[in-house]
Amino acid sequence: MFTTRRGLLVGAAVLTAAGCTRETAHIITSDADLTAALHAARMLAAASDALEFGDFAEDHRTHAATLERLLRPNVVGDQTGELPADAAALAEAEAAAGTAARDACLTTESDYAVLLAEIAACRAAHAAVLA
């Protein structure tokens, strides 16, 4: 195929354009803010389900699904722990998780400030309604 110098140059250009060149591999690291938000979303979803706040649980599952997608190819294991026992404890957990997401929004160096703010605002709204 590449029997002439012109052919070799054209071939190299085609291979480069097709992404067939050897590039430096990057280690994909998990974003700590998104990982923490995911753990909290799973915990709040489980607690909201257990206390029969199904629509709030659905909000948290939506957050968790989005965060899992953004964190791929990393897979974050479950780390739910002990769940809030009643609505008042759930309100406290929502408020605490909302504050954590808000703080992460202010300090993050990633492109996910608005996402973290949305999650914080949602949790703050849940906390206010439950309180």
Place this chain on the structure above:
Amino acid sequence: MTVVDTGLAAEYAAIYAYSAATVHLDGDPRWIAEELESEHRSRRDALLDFYDEHGLEAAPSLAGYDIEPVADAAAAQELLLGIETSVTATWRAGVASTEPHEREICLRMYGDSAVALARWRLAVGRSAADPWPGRPA
């Protein structure tokens, strides 16, 4: 015009809308509307303090805002639902600011407005649940 200017304008418009709509409400929606109007006034005052602290000039409110005519309680509830959604969307957009002071104030206002939106949704018989408050549909 900065994101904070846009948010302040949204708060002015909300205060105007509440003034026009609240008189048509009774019962729980009435007192919740009065509380939320008071919150918008508090947020406006906090924003004016922000302008003062940063040596900035705040725009004054307008004499009037273009809102739907309010004939009854149902129209008042819908108007205020639209207002709370719009204010929340405005502050959410402001969070994207890369200027730290702007992001911080917008984030604070966004959290407060998402709470107000959830309270108003409950007051008019809707679910408070919304995973992405103020995100455009």
